[in-house]
Ligand code: C5P
Protein backbone atom coordinates (compact mmCIF):
# COMPACT_ATOMS: atom_id res chain seq x y z
CA UNK A 1 0.00 0.00 0.00
CA UNK A 2 1.18 3.47 -0.81
CA UNK A 3 0.34 5.27 2.37
CA UNK A 4 1.12 8.99 2.49
CA UNK A 5 0.34 11.31 5.36
CA UNK A 6 -3.05 13.00 5.44
CA UNK A 7 -1.85 16.46 4.39
CA UNK A 8 -0.03 15.12 1.34
CA UNK A 9 -2.91 12.85 0.31
CA UNK A 10 -5.40 15.71 0.44
CA UNK A 11 -3.05 17.94 -1.59
CA UNK A 12 -3.03 15.31 -4.36
CA UNK A 13 -6.82 15.21 -4.21
CA UNK A 14 -6.93 18.99 -4.54
CA UNK A 15 -4.67 18.84 -7.62
CA UNK A 16 -6.76 16.02 -9.05
CA UNK A 17 -9.94 18.12 -8.70
CA UNK A 18 -8.33 21.10 -10.39
CA UNK A 19 -7.39 18.87 -13.32
CA UNK A 20 -10.85 17.34 -13.45
CA UNK A 21 -12.64 20.67 -13.72
CA UNK A 22 -10.44 22.25 -16.42
CA UNK A 23 -10.13 21.33 -20.09
CA UNK A 24 -6.77 22.71 -21.13
CA UNK A 25 -3.39 22.91 -19.38
CA UNK A 26 -0.04 24.47 -19.98
CA UNK A 27 2.65 22.04 -18.82
CA UNK A 28 6.31 23.03 -18.39
CA UNK A 29 8.99 20.55 -17.48
CA UNK A 30 12.74 20.28 -17.09
CA UNK A 31 14.78 18.61 -19.86
CA UNK A 32 16.70 16.02 -17.77
CA UNK A 33 15.69 12.36 -17.28
CA UNK A 34 13.47 13.11 -14.28
CA UNK A 35 11.87 16.10 -16.02
CA UNK A 36 11.22 14.19 -19.24
CA UNK A 37 9.82 11.17 -17.34
CA UNK A 38 7.55 13.26 -15.20
CA UNK A 39 6.35 15.16 -18.30
CA UNK A 40 5.53 11.85 -19.98
CA UNK A 41 3.46 10.75 -16.97
CA UNK A 42 1.60 14.07 -16.85
CA UNK A 43 0.99 14.19 -20.62
CA UNK A 44 -0.27 10.61 -20.79
CA UNK A 45 -2.49 11.14 -17.74
CA UNK A 46 -4.07 14.24 -19.31
CA UNK A 47 -4.45 12.50 -22.67
CA UNK A 48 -6.30 9.59 -21.04
CA UNK A 49 -8.69 12.14 -19.51
CA UNK A 50 -9.26 13.69 -22.95
CA UNK A 51 -7.83 16.96 -21.69
CA UNK A 52 -6.01 19.35 -24.00
CA UNK A 53 -2.50 20.42 -23.10
CA UNK A 54 0.58 22.11 -24.45
CA UNK A 55 3.85 20.73 -23.11
CA UNK A 56 7.15 22.65 -23.26
CA UNK A 57 10.56 21.78 -21.92
CA UNK A 58 12.80 24.36 -20.27
CA UNK A 59 16.37 24.33 -19.06
CA UNK A 60 15.36 26.29 -16.00
CA UNK A 61 12.41 28.24 -14.63
CA UNK A 62 12.04 30.81 -17.43
CA UNK A 63 9.42 33.03 -15.86
CA UNK A 64 8.88 35.22 -18.94
CA UNK A 65 7.92 32.20 -21.03
CA UNK A 66 5.71 30.77 -18.30
CA UNK A 67 3.93 34.06 -17.62
CA UNK A 68 2.81 34.27 -21.26
CA UNK A 69 0.69 31.18 -20.65
CA UNK A 70 -1.02 32.33 -17.50
CA UNK A 71 -4.48 32.36 -19.08
CA UNK A 72 -4.49 28.55 -18.60
CA UNK A 73 -3.98 26.43 -15.50
CA UNK A 74 -0.26 25.68 -15.32
CA UNK A 75 1.59 22.54 -14.25
CA UNK A 76 5.27 23.14 -13.43
CA UNK A 77 7.33 19.98 -13.32
CA UNK A 78 10.87 19.49 -11.99
CA UNK A 79 11.69 23.18 -12.41
CA UNK A 80 12.21 24.07 -8.77
CA UNK A 81 9.90 25.39 -6.08
CA UNK A 82 10.59 29.09 -5.87
CA UNK A 83 7.59 30.62 -4.23
CA UNK A 84 8.44 34.23 -5.00
CA UNK A 85 7.41 34.02 -8.65
CA UNK A 86 4.29 36.16 -8.36
CA UNK A 87 2.70 34.05 -11.01
CA UNK A 88 -1.05 34.39 -11.41
CA UNK A 89 -3.23 31.91 -13.23
CA UNK A 90 -6.52 30.05 -12.80
CA UNK A 91 -4.54 27.28 -11.13
CA UNK A 92 -0.90 26.34 -10.58
CA UNK A 93 0.23 22.84 -9.70
CA UNK A 94 3.84 22.31 -8.67
CA UNK A 95 5.22 18.83 -9.36
CA UNK A 96 8.70 19.09 -7.89
CA UNK A 97 11.15 17.83 -5.26
CA UNK A 98 13.78 20.57 -4.96
CA UNK A 99 14.41 22.69 -1.87
CA UNK A 100 11.57 25.13 -1.31
CA UNK A 101 12.44 28.80 -1.15
CA UNK A 102 10.32 31.91 -0.81
CA UNK A 103 7.19 32.93 1.10
CA UNK A 104 4.06 30.87 1.81
CA UNK A 105 2.40 29.33 -1.19
CA UNK A 106 -1.29 29.49 -0.49
CA UNK A 107 -2.17 30.19 -4.09
CA UNK A 108 -0.28 27.23 -5.52
CA UNK A 109 -1.08 23.56 -5.21
CA UNK A 110 2.40 22.63 -4.14
CA UNK A 111 2.98 18.86 -4.32
CA UNK A 112 6.65 19.07 -3.32
CA UNK A 113 7.19 16.18 -0.85
CA UNK A 114 9.51 18.35 1.27
CA UNK A 115 6.50 20.43 2.27
CA UNK A 116 4.94 17.32 3.82
CA UNK A 117 7.96 15.98 5.68
CA UNK A 118 9.44 13.71 3.00
CA UNK A 119 13.00 13.79 1.69
CA UNK A 120 13.08 15.13 -1.88
CA UNK A 121 16.69 14.06 -2.45
CA UNK A 122 16.48 10.40 -1.44
CA UNK A 123 12.90 9.22 -1.47
CA UNK A 124 10.90 11.10 -4.11
CA UNK A 125 11.75 12.97 -7.31
CA UNK A 126 9.46 14.80 -9.73
CA UNK A 127 8.52 11.57 -11.53
CA UNK A 128 7.47 10.13 -8.16
CA UNK A 129 5.22 13.14 -7.58
CA UNK A 130 3.79 12.99 -11.13
CA UNK A 131 3.12 9.25 -10.72
CA UNK A 132 1.37 9.76 -7.37
CA UNK A 133 -0.80 12.46 -8.94
CA UNK A 134 -1.59 10.17 -11.87
CA UNK A 135 -2.55 7.31 -9.50
CA UNK A 136 -4.74 9.69 -7.48
CA UNK A 137 -6.58 10.61 -10.68
CA UNK A 138 -6.99 6.99 -11.72
CA UNK A 139 -5.41 3.95 -10.07
CA UNK A 140 -5.31 2.19 -13.45
CA UNK A 141 -2.52 4.59 -14.46
CA UNK A 142 -0.11 2.27 -12.63
CA UNK A 143 1.13 1.17 -16.09
CA UNK A 144 3.09 4.46 -16.25
CA UNK A 145 5.46 2.80 -13.76
CA UNK A 146 8.38 2.53 -16.28
CA UNK A 147 8.44 6.32 -16.65
CA UNK A 148 8.34 6.78 -12.86
CA UNK A 149 11.29 4.39 -12.56
CA UNK A 150 13.25 6.14 -15.34
CA UNK A 151 13.00 9.41 -13.43
CA UNK A 152 14.03 7.85 -10.12
CA UNK A 153 17.08 6.24 -11.73
CA UNK A 154 17.90 9.47 -13.58
CA UNK A 155 18.04 11.33 -10.28
CA UNK A 156 20.05 8.49 -8.68
CA UNK A 157 17.45 7.86 -6.02
CA UNK A 158 17.86 4.10 -6.61
CA UNK A 159 21.47 3.95 -5.42
CA UNK A 160 21.74 1.74 -2.36
CA UNK A 161 18.07 0.65 -2.76
CA UNK A 162 14.73 2.45 -3.07
CA UNK A 163 13.73 4.50 -0.04
CA UNK A 164 10.66 6.12 1.45
CA UNK A 165 7.91 6.94 -1.03
CA UNK A 166 9.82 5.39 -3.95
CA UNK A 167 10.25 2.22 -1.88
CA UNK A 168 6.53 2.12 -1.07
CA UNK A 169 5.60 2.37 -4.76
CA UNK A 170 8.07 -0.34 -5.79
CA UNK A 171 6.81 -2.63 -3.01
CA UNK A 172 3.17 -1.97 -3.89
CA UNK A 173 3.68 -2.79 -7.57
CA UNK A 174 6.24 -5.57 -7.28
CA UNK A 175 3.66 -8.18 -8.26
CA UNK A 176 3.29 -6.44 -11.62
CA UNK A 177 6.84 -5.14 -11.93
CA UNK A 178 9.29 -7.59 -10.34
CA UNK A 179 13.02 -6.93 -10.33
CA UNK A 180 16.21 -8.91 -9.86
CA UNK A 181 19.70 -8.04 -8.72
CA UNK A 182 21.83 -8.12 -11.83
CA UNK A 183 24.94 -6.81 -13.51
CA UNK A 184 24.26 -3.15 -14.37
CA UNK A 185 25.88 -2.52 -17.71
CA UNK A 186 24.03 -1.65 -20.91
CA UNK A 187 24.83 -2.67 -24.48
CA UNK A 188 24.30 -5.34 -27.09
CA UNK A 189 27.50 -7.37 -26.68
CA UNK A 190 29.24 -7.61 -23.32
CA UNK A 191 32.41 -5.94 -24.66
CA UNK A 192 30.36 -3.00 -25.98
CA UNK A 193 28.58 -2.71 -22.62
CA UNK A 194 31.89 -2.46 -20.72
CA UNK A 195 33.46 -0.15 -23.31
CA UNK A 196 30.47 2.23 -23.16
CA UNK A 197 29.96 2.00 -19.40
CA UNK A 198 29.91 5.37 -17.65
CA UNK A 199 28.19 4.46 -14.41
CA UNK A 200 30.07 2.47 -13.25
CA UNK A 201 33.17 3.95 -14.90
CA UNK A 202 35.98 1.41 -15.23
CA UNK A 203 39.29 3.22 -15.43
CA UNK A 204 41.22 1.78 -18.38
CA UNK A 205 38.21 -0.07 -19.85
CA UNK A 206 35.46 2.54 -20.25
CA UNK A 207 36.08 4.30 -23.56
CA UNK A 208 38.56 1.67 -24.80
CA UNK A 209 37.06 -1.15 -26.88
CA UNK A 210 40.33 -3.05 -27.29
CA UNK A 211 40.97 -3.05 -23.55
CA UNK A 212 37.40 -4.14 -22.87
CA UNK A 213 37.75 -7.11 -25.28
CA UNK A 214 41.11 -8.07 -23.82
CA UNK A 215 39.67 -7.93 -20.29
CA UNK A 216 36.93 -10.40 -21.27
CA UNK A 217 39.29 -12.71 -23.15
CA UNK A 218 41.40 -12.93 -20.01
CA UNK A 219 38.30 -14.16 -18.21
CA UNK A 220 37.78 -16.71 -21.02
CA UNK A 221 34.55 -15.00 -22.02
CA UNK A 222 33.83 -14.35 -25.70
CA UNK A 223 33.69 -10.51 -25.98
CA UNK A 224 30.97 -10.76 -28.63
CA UNK A 225 28.55 -12.66 -26.36
CA UNK A 226 25.24 -10.86 -26.23
CA UNK A 227 24.66 -9.41 -22.79
CA UNK A 228 21.33 -11.22 -22.63
CA UNK A 229 23.09 -14.55 -23.33
CA UNK A 230 25.69 -14.35 -20.52
CA UNK A 231 25.57 -17.37 -18.20
CA UNK A 232 25.35 -16.84 -14.43
CA UNK A 233 28.90 -18.13 -13.86
CA UNK A 234 30.20 -15.71 -16.52
CA UNK A 235 28.35 -12.83 -14.91
CA UNK A 236 29.84 -13.75 -11.54
CA UNK A 237 33.35 -13.73 -13.00
CA UNK A 238 32.74 -10.33 -14.56
CA UNK A 239 31.29 -8.87 -11.34
CA UNK A 240 34.26 -10.14 -9.29
CA UNK A 241 36.85 -8.74 -11.70
CA UNK A 242 35.11 -5.42 -12.19
CA UNK A 243 34.70 -5.03 -8.43
CA UNK A 244 38.45 -5.56 -8.02
CA UNK A 245 38.98 -2.93 -10.67
CA UNK A 246 36.78 -0.43 -8.82
CA UNK A 247 38.65 -1.16 -5.59
CA UNK A 248 41.99 -0.53 -7.30
CA UNK A 249 40.84 2.77 -8.77
CA UNK A 250 39.64 3.85 -5.31
CA UNK A 251 35.99 4.35 -6.34
CA UNK A 252 33.54 5.77 -3.81
CA UNK A 253 31.10 3.38 -2.09
CA UNK A 254 28.17 4.44 -4.28
CA UNK A 255 30.40 3.66 -7.26
CA UNK A 256 30.50 -0.05 -6.35
CA UNK A 257 26.84 -0.08 -5.53
CA UNK A 258 25.89 0.66 -9.13
CA UNK A 259 27.74 -2.39 -10.50
CA UNK A 260 25.05 -4.79 -9.35
CA UNK A 261 21.66 -3.18 -8.96
CA UNK A 262 17.92 -3.79 -9.04
CA UNK A 263 17.11 -4.41 -12.69
CA UNK A 264 13.53 -4.15 -13.94
CA UNK A 265 12.91 -5.72 -17.34
CA UNK A 266 9.90 -4.48 -19.27
CA UNK A 267 9.40 -7.23 -21.83
CA UNK A 268 6.64 -5.42 -23.74
CA UNK A 269 8.91 -2.38 -24.16
CA UNK A 270 12.00 -4.51 -24.84
CA UNK A 271 14.06 -2.47 -22.37
CA UNK A 272 15.23 -2.37 -18.76
CA UNK A 273 14.48 0.52 -16.41
CA UNK A 274 18.12 1.66 -16.63
CA UNK A 275 17.98 1.69 -20.41
CA UNK A 276 14.77 3.71 -20.45
CA UNK A 277 16.31 6.20 -18.07
CA UNK A 278 19.38 6.54 -20.30
CA UNK A 279 17.27 6.93 -23.41
CA UNK A 280 15.19 9.68 -21.81
CA UNK A 281 18.26 11.44 -20.51
CA UNK A 282 19.92 11.32 -23.95
CA UNK A 283 16.76 12.54 -25.68
CA UNK A 284 16.44 15.46 -23.23
CA UNK A 285 20.06 16.50 -23.41
CA UNK A 286 19.98 16.44 -27.21
CA UNK A 287 16.94 18.69 -27.36
CA UNK A 288 14.65 15.81 -28.47
CA UNK A 289 12.40 15.81 -25.41
CA UNK A 290 9.36 14.79 -27.43
CA UNK A 291 10.84 11.35 -28.30
CA UNK A 292 10.01 9.54 -25.02
CA UNK A 293 6.34 10.52 -25.16
CA UNK A 294 6.16 9.69 -28.85
CA UNK A 295 7.75 6.25 -28.23
CA UNK A 296 5.46 5.55 -25.29
CA UNK A 297 2.50 6.28 -27.53
CA UNK A 298 3.69 3.58 -29.97
CA UNK A 299 6.30 5.13 -32.30
CA UNK A 300 9.08 2.50 -32.53
CA UNK A 301 11.26 4.82 -34.68
CA UNK A 302 11.51 7.08 -31.65
CA UNK A 303 13.08 4.18 -29.73
CA UNK A 304 15.75 3.68 -32.43
CA UNK A 305 16.49 7.38 -32.42
CA UNK A 306 16.86 7.41 -28.63
CA UNK A 307 19.17 4.40 -28.86
CA UNK A 308 21.42 6.31 -31.30
CA UNK A 309 21.37 9.45 -29.14
CA UNK A 310 22.22 7.46 -26.04
CA UNK A 311 25.28 5.85 -27.70
CA UNK A 312 26.37 9.25 -29.02
CA UNK A 313 25.99 10.83 -25.58
CA UNK A 314 27.95 8.02 -23.94
CA UNK A 315 30.82 8.39 -26.41
CA UNK A 316 30.93 12.16 -25.99
CA UNK A 317 30.83 11.84 -22.22
CA UNK A 318 33.62 9.24 -22.19
CA UNK A 319 35.88 11.54 -24.21
CA UNK A 320 35.04 14.52 -22.04
CA UNK A 321 35.65 12.58 -18.81
CA UNK A 322 39.13 11.57 -20.00
CA UNK A 323 40.06 15.12 -21.03
CA UNK A 324 38.61 16.71 -17.91
CA UNK A 325 40.34 14.22 -15.65
CA UNK A 326 43.70 14.89 -17.28
CA UNK A 327 43.31 18.68 -17.09
CA UNK A 328 41.77 18.87 -13.60
CA UNK A 329 43.19 21.24 -11.01
CA UNK A 330 43.19 20.91 -7.27
CA UNK A 331 42.56 23.46 -4.54
CA UNK A 332 42.67 22.82 -0.82
CA UNK A 333 39.01 21.82 -0.55
CA UNK A 334 37.94 20.98 -4.09
CA UNK A 335 38.95 19.68 -7.51
CA UNK A 336 37.85 21.62 -10.59
CA UNK A 337 37.88 21.05 -14.30
CA UNK A 338 36.36 22.40 -17.52
CA UNK A 339 33.97 20.84 -20.01
CA UNK A 340 33.26 21.73 -23.63
CA UNK A 341 29.54 21.17 -23.55
CA UNK A 342 27.07 22.36 -20.90
CA UNK A 343 25.15 19.10 -20.78
CA UNK A 344 28.30 17.16 -19.95
CA UNK A 345 29.08 19.21 -16.84
CA UNK A 346 27.03 17.20 -14.33
CA UNK A 347 28.03 13.76 -15.63
CA UNK A 348 31.73 14.71 -15.81
CA UNK A 349 31.78 16.07 -12.27
CA UNK A 350 29.93 12.98 -11.09
CA UNK A 351 32.26 10.42 -12.71
CA UNK A 352 35.41 12.22 -11.63
CA UNK A 353 34.01 12.36 -8.10
CA UNK A 354 32.86 8.76 -7.77
CA UNK A 355 35.44 6.93 -9.84
CA UNK A 356 38.56 8.90 -10.64
CA UNK A 357 39.77 11.39 -8.07
CA UNK A 358 40.37 10.47 -4.44
CA UNK A 359 36.99 11.11 -2.88
CA UNK A 360 38.03 13.43 -0.08
CA UNK A 361 36.74 16.66 -1.64
CA UNK A 362 34.03 17.57 -4.14
CA UNK A 363 34.54 17.97 -7.88
CA UNK A 364 33.39 21.06 -9.74
CA UNK A 365 32.98 21.13 -13.55
CA UNK A 366 32.74 24.49 -15.31
CA UNK A 367 31.44 25.36 -18.75
CA UNK A 368 32.40 28.77 -20.11
CA UNK A 369 30.08 30.60 -22.43
CA UNK A 370 28.56 34.09 -22.09
CA UNK A 371 28.23 33.19 -18.44
CA UNK A 372 29.80 30.19 -16.71
CA UNK A 373 27.80 27.12 -15.78
CA UNK A 374 28.94 25.24 -12.71
CA UNK A 375 28.15 21.66 -11.69
CA UNK A 376 29.36 20.14 -8.44
CA UNK A 377 29.17 16.57 -7.19
CA UNK A 378 30.08 14.99 -3.84
CA UNK A 379 29.80 11.59 -2.16
CA UNK A 380 27.55 10.38 0.65
CA UNK A 381 30.64 10.08 2.82
CA UNK A 382 31.44 13.77 2.35
CA UNK A 383 27.84 14.70 3.09
CA UNK A 384 28.00 12.63 6.29
CA UNK A 385 31.02 14.73 7.28
CA UNK A 386 28.97 17.91 7.06
CA UNK A 387 29.23 18.90 3.40
CA UNK A 388 26.32 20.79 1.87
CA UNK A 389 27.30 21.50 -1.73
CA UNK A 390 24.05 23.31 -2.44
CA UNK A 391 24.77 25.89 0.26
CA UNK A 392 28.46 26.15 -0.66
CA UNK A 393 27.84 26.68 -4.38
CA UNK A 394 24.78 28.87 -3.72
CA UNK A 395 26.72 31.19 -1.37
CA UNK A 396 29.83 31.40 -3.54
CA UNK A 397 27.75 32.06 -6.69
CA UNK A 398 25.72 34.75 -4.93
CA UNK A 399 28.94 36.37 -3.74
CA UNK A 400 30.04 36.93 -7.36
CA UNK A 401 26.68 38.04 -8.71
CA UNK A 402 25.42 34.62 -9.79
CA UNK A 403 23.04 32.06 -8.36
CA UNK A 404 22.98 28.39 -7.56
CA UNK A 405 21.57 25.60 -5.43
CA UNK A 406 20.43 22.00 -5.65
CA UNK A 407 21.10 19.20 -3.18
CA UNK A 408 23.76 18.61 -0.53
CA UNK A 409 25.36 15.94 -2.75
CA UNK A 410 24.76 17.44 -6.21
CA UNK A 411 24.44 21.15 -6.92
CA UNK A 412 24.91 23.65 -9.69
CA UNK A 413 24.92 27.33 -10.51
CA UNK A 414 25.50 30.09 -13.02
CA UNK A 415 28.06 32.84 -12.54
CA UNK A 416 29.12 35.87 -14.60
CA UNK A 417 31.79 35.07 -17.21
CA UNK A 418 34.74 36.90 -15.69
CA UNK A 419 34.22 35.91 -12.04
CA UNK A 420 35.36 32.27 -12.09
CA UNK A 421 38.57 32.68 -10.12
CA UNK A 422 36.82 34.60 -7.40
CA UNK A 423 33.97 32.09 -7.37
CA UNK A 424 36.39 29.17 -6.95
CA UNK A 425 38.24 31.00 -4.20
CA UNK A 426 35.00 31.71 -2.33
CA UNK A 427 33.81 28.14 -2.84
CA UNK A 428 37.12 26.78 -1.59
CA UNK A 429 36.78 28.93 1.55
CA UNK A 430 33.11 28.05 2.08
CA UNK A 431 33.87 24.34 1.79
CA UNK A 432 36.78 24.75 4.19
CA UNK A 433 34.40 26.19 6.76
CA UNK A 434 32.00 23.29 6.28
CA UNK A 435 34.83 20.79 6.74
CA UNK A 436 36.16 22.69 9.75
CA UNK A 437 39.25 23.35 7.65
CA UNK A 438 39.15 27.12 6.91
O1 C5P B 1 17.49 18.94 -10.90
P1 C5P B 1 17.57 17.69 -10.07
O2 C5P B 1 17.46 17.87 -8.64
O3 C5P B 1 16.52 16.72 -10.55
O4 C5P B 1 18.95 17.03 -10.42
C1 C5P B 1 19.60 16.22 -9.52
C2 C5P B 1 20.93 15.89 -10.17
O5 C5P B 1 21.78 15.41 -9.17
C3 C5P B 1 20.84 14.82 -11.24
O6 C5P B 1 21.71 15.16 -12.29
C4 C5P B 1 21.36 13.57 -10.52
O7 C5P B 1 21.98 12.65 -11.39
C5 C5P B 1 22.37 14.19 -9.57
N1 C5P B 1 22.61 13.37 -8.35
C6 C5P B 1 23.89 12.87 -8.13
N2 C5P B 1 24.14 12.09 -7.04
C7 C5P B 1 23.15 11.81 -6.17
C8 C5P B 1 21.87 12.32 -6.36
C9 C5P B 1 21.62 13.12 -7.48
O8 C5P B 1 24.79 13.13 -8.93
N3 C5P B 1 23.44 11.02 -5.14
Ligand code: C5P
Pocket residue numbers: 098345346374375376403404405406407410411412413414
Ligand atom coordinates in the same frame (compact mmCIF):
# COMPACT_ATOMS: atom_id res chain seq x y z
O1 C5P C 1 23.08 21.27 -13.56
P1 C5P C 1 23.37 20.16 -12.57
O2 C5P C 1 22.95 18.81 -13.04
O3 C5P C 1 24.76 20.17 -12.06
O4 C5P C 1 22.44 20.49 -11.34
C1 C5P C 1 22.58 19.82 -10.10
C2 C5P C 1 21.50 20.29 -9.17
O5 C5P C 1 21.63 21.69 -8.93
C3 C5P C 1 20.11 20.12 -9.73
O6 C5P C 1 19.28 19.76 -8.66
C4 C5P C 1 19.74 21.49 -10.22
O7 C5P C 1 18.35 21.71 -10.19
C5 C5P C 1 20.45 22.38 -9.21
N1 C5P C 1 20.77 23.71 -9.76
C6 C5P C 1 20.26 24.85 -9.15
N2 C5P C 1 20.54 26.09 -9.64
C7 C5P C 1 21.31 26.23 -10.74
C8 C5P C 1 21.86 25.10 -11.37
C9 C5P C 1 21.56 23.83 -10.85
O8 C5P C 1 19.54 24.75 -8.16
N3 C5P C 1 21.57 27.47 -11.19
